[in-house]
Amino acid sequence: MSDTLANRYPRSLRILHWVRAGLVLSLIAAGWTMTGLPDAAAVKFTVFYPWHKSFGVLVVAIVLVQLAIRSQSTLPHPPAALPRHERVLSEMVHRTMYLLLIVVPLMGYAMSSSYTESDGVFFFGMHLPELLPKNDARFRVFQWLHSTLAYTLLGLIALHVAGALKHRFLDRDRSADVLPRMF
Known part of the structure; x- marks a missing residue:
């Protein structure tokens, strides 16, 4: 695949993709860490939970911006070298990831709103309304x-990364390489 501008995503989407990817992986790591800490560890509630919530809300905002940009942009088509089943799988994975990138933080927000011991969700110091009893x-x-x-x-995410790496390193047809589209 030639690395022309027509075969790449718009710069704004590429930047937001990598920022979001770093945030999501960090949120998962923080989630594992904070839930593994004992409740007596003050850092669990003074650092991990507030920052996890703030960055979770930020991810939703980034995804909504991405979806708005995508709706107004010309996006590259899947490479013709990809077999139909891989194009279908890729589309399903992407759509489901976008859905979960909104639903997972909303479930976290619902947790914070409904838990009797929670003081709510703060978005980088700003208290967000609790919408649930x-x-x-x-x-x-x-x-x-x-x-x-x-x-x-x-x-x-693992399937998404594995697919991109497969196209980059294992496919015989070099035009199936989708990675340059996001750089």
């Missing part, structure tokens, strides 16, 4: 959904 039974449902969907998102 306090209810620990609902909190547990939102907690399960947040965790389960976050792991689902992580699996899709």
Whole structure:
């Protein structure tokens, strides 16, 4: 594939893609870390949870901006060298990732809103409104959904990366390489 501008995503989408990727992977790592800390560790509630919530809200904002830009942009078509089943799988993975990039943080927001011990969601120091009544039974449902969907998102990210690396290093037809489109 030639590395022409027509075969690349717009610069704004490429930048937001990599910023979002770094944030999401950091949020997953922070989630593992903070949930593994004992409740007696002050850093769990003074650092990890507030920053996790702020950056989670930021991810939703970035995704909404990306979707707006995508709707107004000319995007590259899938390489003709990709077999139909890979194009379909790629489309399904991308759509599901975008959906989960919104739903996972919303489930986290719902957790914070509904948990009786939570003081809500702060977005870099600004208190966001709690939209749900306090209810620990609902909190547990939102907690399960947040965790389960976050792991689902992580699996899709792994599939996304594996697909890009496969096209880059294993496909015989070099025009199937999709990686230059995001750099």
